[in-house]
Amino acid sequence: xxxxxxxxxxxxxxxxxxxxxxxxxxxxxxxxxxxxxxxxxxxxxxxxxxxxxxxxxxxxxxxxxxxxxxxxxxxxxxxxxxxxxxxxxxxxxxxxxxxxxxxxxxxxxxxxxx
Amino acid sequence: xxxxxxxxxxxxxxxxxxxxxxxxxxxxxxxxxxxxxxxxxxxxxxxxxxxxxxxxxxxxxxxxxxxxxxxxxxxxxxxxxxxxxxxxxxxxxxxxxxxxxxxxxxxxxxx
Numbered sequence: 001x002x003x004x005x006x007x008x009x010x011x012x013x014x015x016x017x018x019x020x021x022x023x024x025x026x027x028x029x030x031x032x033x034x035x036x037x038x039x040x041x042x043x044x045x046x047x048x049x050x051x052x053x054x055x056x057x058x059x060x061x062x063x064x065x066x067x068x069x070x071x072x073x074x075x076x077x078x079x080x081x082x083x084x085x086x087x088x089x090x091x092x093x094x095x096x097x098x099x100x101x102x103x104x105x106x107x108x109x110x111x112x113x114x
Numbered sequence: 115x116x117x118x119x120x121x122x123x124x125x126x127x128x129x130x131x132x133x134x135x136x137x138x139x140x141x142x143x144x145x146x147x148x149x150x151x152x153x154x155x156x157x158x159x160x161x162x163x164x165x166x167x168x169x170x171x172x173x174x175x176x177x178x179x180x181x182x183x184x185x186x187x188x189x190x191x192x193x194x195x196x197x198x199x200x201x202x203x204x205x206x207x208x209x210x211x212x213x214x215x216x217x218x219x220x221x222x223x224x225x
């Protein structure tokens with residue numbers, strides 16, 4: 001257990017529905033990252049927060065995706081109008097600002113869109 | 115085009131030393147190279163990071179040549195529990211949105 005938790009662990013939804021995932025980082029970590037991972041691939045960067053500010057977004061993050069970290073603690077990732085291509089593992093990670101690449105990952109949320 | 119490449123798989127036996135190399139041309143000059151381990155149905159776990167030359171911790175060593183176009187993760191005396199996928203992570207262009215994980219190397223350790 002790295003100290004980063006994600007909820008839910010699994011989500012099955014029908015195409016067109018909205019889904020929201022939650023990530024609780026290690027409490028003293030000010031940086032929070034979201035990644036997407038498909039089978040047999042490495043994690044793909046989606047977005048990153050420093051405290052409550054969303055500083056960068058990948059072009060992979062279409063308009064249907066939105067992420068928030070309202071109080072600089074937990075974060076949510078919402079996908080609207082889900083598509084089958086959104087099926088993947090969504091990973092959250094956190095790190096201290098002084099060492100952004102030593103990231104601690106949660107167990108992930110596996111999304112299946114039917 | 116930023117690309118981080120690794121061998122798809124490697125086989126080893128218990129007690130052997132394993133070296134996994136990652137190629138990362140054109141990485142940012144001021145950022146670390148980081149390696150992670152991932153087991154099925156879990157998130158990646160940090161192993162080691164380095165900037166240049168050699169870094170060693172309690173589980174691994176990391177070798178980075180002067181040109182920083184590649185890096186090699188060395189696992190001494192592997193055991194069955196080291197069977198996992200290993201990823202390198204490099205930064206391109208000095209921007210967080212250029213964090214690019216490698217394709218991953220599946221290490222299979224046999225008794």
